[in-house]
Amino acid sequence: MPSSPTPSTAPRPDFKSGARILRQNAEKELGDLAHSPTEALTVLNVMLTVAEADGEIEPAEMVALERSAKLMGLNLKDHL
DSSP, rough: OOOOTTTTSSSOOOOOOOOHHHHHHHHHEEEEEEEEOHHHHHHHHHHHHHHHHTSSSSSSHHHHHHHHHHHTTTOOOGGG
């Protein structure tokens, strides 16, 4: 029976490719949600919940939320 990977042998995410690649991948994933409005709305609501956790949405968070909503085919102002 094969054993589970140990922490030293477990596959690790590839963060060496840099922030641009990570952003590109995240934006692709968000864009894919445009084809599933129900899932897109769920993701946006989770993002809003996290952003509001400290009592207010910071300007930088609002920029990220607006961009994410647009990628998912949603209008953020309709969900605030």
